[in-house]
Amino acid sequence: MAKTLLLKTTFSQHHHHYLHLSTSRFSKATAMCSSFSPLLPINFRYIARPMCSFVSFKAFSSQDNTSTTKDDVPARIGFLGLGIMGSPMAQNLIKAGCDVTVWNRTKSKCDPLVSLGAKYEASPEEVAASCDITFAMLADPESAADVAYGKHGAASGMGPGKGYVDVSTVDGDTSKLISEHIKATGAQFLEAPVSGSKKPAEDGQLIFLTAGDRFLYEMVGPFLDIMGKSRFYLGDVGNGAAMKLVVNMIMGSMMASFSEGLLLSAKVGLDPSVLVEVISQGAISAPMYSMKGPAMVKSLYPTAFPLKHQQKDLRLALGLAESVSQSTPIAAAANELYKVAKSHGLSDEDFSAVIEALKVKVQNKE
Ligand SMILES: NC(=O)C1=CN([C@@H]2O[C@H](COP(=O)(O)OP(=O)(O)OC[C@H]3O[C@@H](n4cnc5c(N)ncnc54)[C@H](OP(=O)(O)O)[C@@H]3O)[C@@H](O)[C@H]2O)C=CC1
Numbered sequence: 001m002a003k004t005l006l007l008k009t010t011f012s013q014h015h016h017h018y019l020h021l022s023t024s025r026f027s028k029a030t031a032m033c034s035s036f037s038p039l040l041p042i043n044f045r046y047i048a049r050p051m052c053s054f055v056s057f058k059a060f061s062s063q064d065n066t067s068t069t070k071d072d073v074p075a076r077i078g079f080l081g082l083g084i085m086g087s088p089m090a091q092n093l094i095k096a097g098c099d100v101t102v103w104n105r106t107k108s109k110c111d112p113l114v115s116l117g118a119k120y121e122a123s124p125e126e127v128a129a130s131c132d133i134t135f136a137m138l139a140d141p142e143s144a145a146d147v148a149y150g151k152h153g154a155a156s157g158m159g160p161g162k163g164y165v166d167v168s169t170v171d172g173d174t175s176k177l178i179s180e181h182i183k184a185t186g187a188q189f190l191e192a193p194v195s196g197s198k199k200p201a202e203d204g205q206l207i208f209l210t211a212g213d214r215f216l217y218e219m220v221g222p223f224l225d226i227m228g229k230s231r232f233y234l235g236d237v238g239n240g241a242a243m244k245l246v247v248n249m250i251m252g253s254m255m256a257s258f259s260e261g262l263l264l265s266a267k268v269g270l271d272p273s274v275l276v277e278v279i280s281q282g283a284i285s286a287p288m289y290s291m292k293g294p295a296m297v298k299s300l301y302p303t304a305f306p307l308k309h310q311q312k313d314l315r316l317a318l319g320l321a322e323s324v325s326q327s328t329p330i331a332a333a334a335n336e337l338y339k340v341a342k343s344h345g346l347s348d349e350d351f352s353a354v355i356e357a358l359k360v361k362v363q364n365k366e
């Protein structure tokens with residue numbers, strides 16, 4: 001049985017936003033949202049029903065406060081960056097019935113999504129120009145910035161009535177630069193990095209850590225709900241990036257510490273598989289240990305979260321800590337270990353391969 005909630009959110013004294021959320025056991029992506037503000041350059045009318053095929057999006061002038069839905073058109077969704085995360089995220093939007101247009105630097109990664117019904121455009125600019133909302137899932141700050149506002153970048157195709165949602169993991173300064181370039185076109189910007197890896201991306205179980213234009217956050221909520229299980233709105237641009245970096249800083253240190261424990265247990269004659277079991281039943285249990293531990297014991301590291309990205313996140317988290325003079329010696333030590341792992345050619349392995357850096361024999365100088 002479906003239930004309906006009516007929420008009223010006041011963004012300013014002039015702007016009231018009504019969000020109707022409906023849930024049923026058949027779908028989590030059920031929402032109806034309509035909004036009008038004389039202060040905003042654009043107004044959206046946006047209806048989302050259980051499947052994305054019913055999601056519609058309309059940008060119209062501030063004079064047009066019609067409440068009818070007959071003119072609504074299906075939202076056109078762009079997706080830039082089809083790596084380990086971007087591919088399943090875009091796939092979930094397509095499978096939900098969304099009208100999705102994709103682009104990836106290596107074009108061949110677009111093919112499986114086009115087979116599923118996605119459209120293809122030859123540049124981020126062309127994707128942004130042809131879509132209402134464009135998502136970006138890029139490797140690092142450099143690629144996120146280049147795709148957003150480099151030559152033929154998304155900003156060249158953005159404008160009033162459009163939205164850009166960057167779900168890559170970058171530092172706050174990069175996110176703010178991207179925001180400035182996007183907003184200079186009259187479009188809206190949301191940073192929305194995700195917690196959760198390959199499997200949660202495939203299962204639509206990601207956690208979005210968003211910040212930026214609240215209005216766009218409300219607009220894209222139903223799409224985030226297709227790709228994820230929860231979402232946080234954290235305020236100004238930079239806060240989503242910061243939250244993501246703090247989470248991944250903790251995760252990187254946890255994995256380094258876990259690696260030391262596995263190797264120490266084996267060296268003193270214990271069975272590391274039993275250690276994994278013991279940990280799983282106690283206060284320090286974490287899904288990550290149970291998921292990665294058995295493979296690590298066998299020296300297997302099937303890539304879900306590439307080690308190079310974990311080291312990037314530690315590097316960015318250390319920069320964040322430096323910016324506020326916060327001492328982070330554990331994270332700094334973990335970062336060094338991931339750097340060693342990278343120097344041993346493990347960049348594209350899963351980040352759990354950091355354990356290999358601890359197996360490296362120390363040269364006996366005697
Ligand atoms: N994997 C995971 O578990 C998670 C990853 N993240 C974050 O999500 C982001 C993407 O991660 P993931 O999908 O794993 O990474 P991948 O390395 O699998 O994919 C990276 C994507 O970025 C593109 N890219 C890289 N450099 C450039 C460039 N110079 N110009 C244009 N495109 C470029 C790649 O294109 P191409 O195919 O051509 O190489 C690819 O589409 C990262 O910021 C990561 O930290 C966040 C949560 C979990």
Ligand SMILES: O=CCCC(=O)O
Pocket residue numbers: 169194195196197248305
């Ligand atoms: O950034 C990667 C995060 C991976 C995870 O949350 O499992």
